Amino acid sequence: MTVATGIRSAGLLAVLLLAAGCGDSKSGNDGTGLYAANYNPALDPFNENVVTHYQLTMDPADWDAIVRDPWNDTWRRATLDWEGETWHDVAVRASGQRSRVAGNPKPSLRIDFNEFVPDRKFHRPHLSTVKMVSDTNDPAIMRRRIEDGIYRAAGLPAPRCVHARLTVNGAYKGVYQPEERMSKGFLREHFGDAALNQLYEFSPGPGAFAGHADDVTWGGEDPSLYVPHLFVPELDGLDPSQPGVHVADPAAVRDFVRTVNSASWADIAGAVDIDLFCRFMAAEVATAEADGYVAYRVGGAPGSPPFRSANFRIYFNPVQRKWIVLAWDREEGYWAARDSILTGFDQRILTRNLILSDPGTLGRYRAILGDLVRGPASVEAIDARIDFIARQIETAVAEDPYKTAGTIENWRAHLETIRTLVRQQNAMILSQLGSQ
Numbered sequence: 001m002t003v004a005t006g007i008r009s010a011g012l013l014a015v016l017l018l019a020a021g022c023g024d025s026k027s028g029n030d031g032t033g034l035y036a037a038n039y040n041p042a043l044d045p046f047n048e049n050v051v052t053h054y055q056l057t058m059d060p061a062d063w064d065a066i067v068r069d070p071w072n073d074t075w076r077r078a079t080l081d082w083e084g085e086t087w088h089d090v091a092v093r094a095s096g097q098r099s100r101v102a103g104n105p106k107p108s109l110r111i112d113f114n115e116f117v118p119d120r121k122f123h124r125p126h127l128s129t130v131k132m133v134s135d136t137n138d139p140a141i142m143r144r145r146i147e148d149g150i151y152r153a154a155g156l157p158a159p160r161c162v163h164a165r166l167t168v169n170g171a172y173k174g175v176y177q178p179e180e181r182m183s184k185g186f187l188r189e190h191f192g193d194a195a196l197n198q199l200y201e202f203s204p205g206p207g208a209f210a211g212h213a214d215d216v217t218w219g220g221e222d223p224s225l226y227v228p229h230l231f232v233p234e235l236d237g238l239d240p241s242q243p244g245v246h247v248a249d250p251a252a253v254r255d256f257v258r259t260v261n262s263a264s265w266a267d268i269a270g271a272v273d274i275d276l277f278c279r280f281m282a283a284e285v286a287t288a289e290a291d292g293y294v295a296y297r298v299g300g301a302p303g304s305p306p307f308r309s310a311n312f313r314i315y316f317n318p319v320q321r322k323w324i325v326l327a328w329d330r331e332e333g334y335w336a337a338r339d340s341i342l343t344g345f346d347q348r349i350l351t352r353n354l355i356l357s358d359p360g361t362l363g364r365y366r367a368i369l370g371d372l373v374r375g376p377a378s379v380e381a382i383d384a385r386i387d388f389i390a391r392q393i394e395t396a397v398a399e400d401p402y403k404t405a406g407t408i409e410n411w412r413a414h415l416e417t418i419r420t421l422v423r424q425q426n427a428m429i430l431s432q433l434g435s436q
Contacts, residue, residue, distance in 0.1 A: 036085035046160040055081040070094035091115035106402035126185030139405040147330040153376035174400035200231035218261040223250030282369040287333035294344040
């Protein structure tokens with residue numbers, strides 16, 4: 001199968017997944033159980049063609065507490081009215097990082113449907129939580145949606161993302177991007193019932209040795225050097241007697257780090273899904289992501305390396321028995337133009353040892369990147385995508401009292417900055433790929 005065929009097949013698969021599994025038919029109840037009052041099984045929370053409206057009603061003191069103390073992860077009980085459905089006993093708390101600023105009237109949120117009602121799903125068989133992204137860091141309010149689509153088009157498991165209005169206790173909070181979380185349900189949807197909970201977020205923290213600051217650096221045989229100081233376990237529930245405990249396998253993570261640092265390329269290929277990593281990096285480069293695996297350091301300490309790594313997760317795929325690298329929190333795409341399709345690759349462990357060290361794999365990466373920038377990430381495709389989304393959300397953005405852009409004119413100007421960088425970035429990529 002050619003790369004182009006693979007990317008088209010991945011796009012078809014995404015369409016089929018969107019069309020499937022919108023939930024069982026159950027309507028007419030009072031909304032206090034597994035189904036909403038006036039439940040409509042035809043609705044899809046990730047329908048690309050509509051801007052839906054999430055209307056939360058909750059104790060005003062609970063909302064004030066979320067705004068006042070956003071790092072408090074206490075779940076607050078609320079009622080959600082969504083497209084004619086009423087969902088009682090949903091759980092709400094602040095989410096994200098940049099929007100967690102005390103007093104921010106437009107924080108990112110998580111809406112959880114099964115925290116207070118076990119086993120409840122939101123229309124899709126595996127969807128129990130929606131992340132409502134407030135876009136504090138993106139004045140265009142659409143980079144995340146564009147980027148998530150490019151990663152899916154590249155054939156990677158990546159979240160779905162759309163736009164919606166959010167109202168809390170009758171007050172309009174603005175335009176949000178509802179996005180899937182990488183939950184146990186997300187893994188089951190993409191990897192089947194064999195999915196494991198071994199999902200880890202790259203997040204170097206206090207206590208790690210200095211070399212862990214920016215990459216998957218080898219530090220020694222002690223598994224505690226890697227979990228939780230380098231990779232933080234994301235999922236819980238493996239042990240029914242401890243449902244809130246995040247269960248990890250530090251030795252397995254240590255072995256992953258050792259392999260990608262020092263094993264032969266053949267052994268690395270036996271332990272890591274190389275093709276998916278090529279797709280991951282092709283999407284990162286095509287979207288000019290400024291805060292991904294190969295990211296420029298901005299404002300680093302004197303003498304610090306010029307590159308750092310951020311915003312990726314690793315997951316052990318039990319079907320292939322290989323580790324895969326997944327993108328998350330991609331909201332700084334089309335932000336920092338690169339000067340080469342290999343910028344920083346020699347400075348990062350995974351790109352150096354998985355791609356640059358093998359000519360065939362480097363060729364594979366180049367071919368996938370070429371198919372992206374001539375297809376779903378082309379100037380024409382991104383222009384059309386921006387136009388489509390802008391038409392959908394312009395009225396809601398104009399009415400958003402908390403938009404980062406400030407005015408609707410500034411918002412439109414930010415859309416043009418994306419278009420400009422797409423042209424610059426794609427021209428560079430195509431010039432370096434030549435006729436490939």
